[in-house]
Amino acid sequence: MASLLGWWEQLTGATCPGCGQPLGQPVLCANCRALLVPRHLPHFVYLGDYKRFGPLAKALKYQGRRELALFLGQQIALGVKQAEWGLDSVTAVPTLLHRKVLRGYNQAELLAQAVAKELHIPYQSLLERTAWEPSQTRKTLHQRLELSEATFRATRRVKGIWLLVDDVLTTGATIERARRALLEAGAARVYGAAIAVKSPHHLARYSL
Numbered sequence: 001m002a003s004l005l006g007w008w009e010q011l012t013g014a015t016c017p018g019c020g021q022p023l024g025q026p027v028l029c030a031n032c033r034a035l036l037v038p039r040h041l042p043h044f045v046y047l048g049d050y051k052r053f054g055p056l057a058k059a060l061k062y063q064g065r066r067e068l069a070l071f072l073g074q075q076i077a078l079g080v081k082q083a084e085w086g087l088d089s090v091t092a093v094p095t096l097l098h099r100k101v102l103r104g105y106n107q108a109e110l111l112a113q114a115v116a117k118e119l120h121i122p123y124q125s126l127l128e129r130t131a132w133e134p135s136q137t138r139k140t141l142h143q144r145l146e147l148s149e150a151t152f153r154a155t156r157r158v159k160g161i162w163l164l165v166d167d168v169l170t171t172g173a174t175i176e177r178a179r180r181a182l183l184e185a186g187a188a189r190v191y192g193a194a195i196a197v198k199s200p201h202h203l204a205r206y207s208l
């Protein structure tokens with residue numbers, strides 16, 4: 001096995017985006033693959049712990065991103081199939097526009113498109129994120145938190161059952177706001193999915 005890793009390393013110079021070890025096979029090492037399996041909350045599917053797999057989201061941004069999005073999307077889709085939610089559409093938590101312009105794409109969107117493809121249901125770009133006003137820096141923390149409630153809006157009316165995808169979740173507050181925007185736009189139900197979650201117990205409290 002060591003010689004195989006060395007061979008791949010020599011050939012590609014690649015390290016695993018999940019753990020930083022020399023990469024013995026394309027995209028993601030065997031250890032990380034074994035750990036990235038669907039985990040289920042009542043209305044949510046994710047693949048791993050934030051501490052272990054948070055960096056994977058960065059890798060999705062900067063290296064091997066298409067292949068990685070495809071692999072992670074397939075794993076999430078597997079979990080979604082197991083949950084039998086009867087989804088109609090998939091969408092992503094949007095990033096700030098200027099970040100998308102800088103990077104050329106939104107990694108949550110890339111992931112959501114891979115999930116949709118695997119599930120054979122349409123991906124739809126739906127939510128918009130509103131940038132914070134510069135004047136907000138002068139407001140109190142409480143005011144900023146209140147304002148942050150309004151950072152998502154849907155671009156049109158929708159119906160049916162939706163899957164909302166983000167890359168990683170820390171408190172879950174962001175995806176909760178995005179979910180509310182989807183419900184306000186007419187979605188009957190909204191389920192969620194991500195690569196990694198920091199506090200699953202916190203997330204489970206949301207009445208998704």
Ligand SMILES: [Zn+2]
Nearest residue numbers: 016019029032
């Ligand atoms: Zn790894």
